[in-house]
Amino acid sequence: MKIFAAPAFSNEKVNPYNALLYRELQQLNANVEEYRHSKALRTHSDIVHFHWPDGDINRPSLGKSIQRMLLLAVTVCALKLKGTKIVWTVHNTAPHDARRPRLSNAFMQWFARRCDGFIFMSEANRAAFYQLYKTSPTSHYAIIPHGHYRGCYPPAIDQQVAKTQLGLDPTKKVLLFVGMIKPYKNIDGLMQAFNQAELADYQLVVAGTADTAPTELRSTMETLKNANTHLFLRFIPDSELALFMSAADVVILPYKAILNSGALLLALSYNRPVIAPHMGAVAELQKKLGLHWIYGYASDLTPASLQHALLALEHSSRPQVCPLDNYNWDKLAAQTLDFYGQLGTSAHTAAALSDSKKIP
Known part of the structure; x- marks a missing residue:
């Protein structure tokens, strides 16, 4: 054929x-x-x-x-x-x-x-x-x-080593977004929710190129940045992707709309639980893999929904390896x-x- x-x-x-x-x-x-x-x-x-x-x-x-x-x-x-x-x-x-x-x-x-x-x-x-x-x-x-993306990128390394190499606070957990910065991905909404949620145990890491993002969005992100927020607004090569995933405790995809997401499978490939809107493939993968791997929030991301999602993932037990054989x-x-x-x-x-x- x-x-x-x-x-x-x-x-x-x-x-x-x-x-x-x-x-x-x-x-x-x-x-x-x-x-x-x-x-x-x-x-x-x-x-x-x-x-x-x-x-x-x-x-x-x-x-x-x-x-x-x-x-x-x-x-x-x-x-x-x-x-x-x-x-x-x-x-x-x-x-x-x-x-x-x-x-x-x-x-x-x-x-x-x-x-x-x-x-x-x-x-x-x-x-x-x-x-x-x-x-x-x-x-x-x-x-x-x-x-899934297992075997496509460098393997994970020790989490504390990864935090140190990225210049992050080694005593705080990492909530990670990684990917190209675009308006529909709602990064400014994520930063607002994170700031208002007052999550003292967490630091927010946003990593990805913003070259094609509107000037207003980049300006808003810089305004929202605080001591608990780390912005890596540049292209993230494959060699560094494992570094960010290794540092993460939870990956978040705060998109305004989502049907399918390679970023979701990437996070699960590194055995990192994910927070994402409860729609599209996110909802179906949650049914198959469980709430302990994918927490889908309803409606818009708010400080309360972010707090609830992180608390739910913290109190859920999961195996060390996400079961992705069907993928x-x-x-x-x-x-x-x-x-x-x-x-x-x-x-x-x-x-x-x-x-x-x-x-x-």
Whole structure:
């Protein structure tokens, strides 16, 4: 089976999700290549698998955005005429920071109707998608969760050593946010709630680049910073990611909206409990892994809800290692290959490949 993926391996340094999935598909004898418009048009493929099709059209220049939309539209139409099946893994139902929401939504509605199959990471993800999009009546879908990140990053080190290397107070627990600073992630709301909660035993650590964040947000964060808050507003390389995770007692994702989150799986991969809004994949993972690993708060993050969440996690017992076997990439790749086969192209080939490499 020949698969073009957009992206397949090109974004590995930013997000290893795609590379982890497609390397396992290659182990199942699938032929996976990086998607390029020209190559997809010249070369036969069974599947073209998109992940963030809106990303290429959300350009600062309106002219450039329209140009990219037309190029993608022409390519998709040509692929459909050739009999290639189009798959979209719906990481987000809509872009978080769309510059032109109406234009983006109109194009993505068009794109969704030309997809043969959709992959969602949770039932909530699927429900939210079908509330927003009208799709082809012949399209299929599968629910295949996000995989874990164990083995992708350096291992954890001693917590006190990590605190010392980061210049943190060794006597206080660490509440950690790590990731790119963007408005929808609600970091200013987290800082306000933390300050007002007066958590004397904790220090808040916010780590991640704020280069694309609005100037007002960065200014607000600097204003909210106090003696118990540590800001590392820069790109965090993989070599340092383990340092921050090692220092953490609890990881928090204070997002205003969340359907799926690699950051959630990253924290669990380092066996750190997580506080996040009770919605999307967070709620479903909480049911499967338990409140002692994922504490989902309702509505907005407030000083009271933050206090309650930390208290609940402090008083819950959990094993040293978070049980993530169901999120191993070999299992997720096998599910993905099975789904490809359901789309009516090379079905017998996909089934044969899958059966020959069955996951016990």
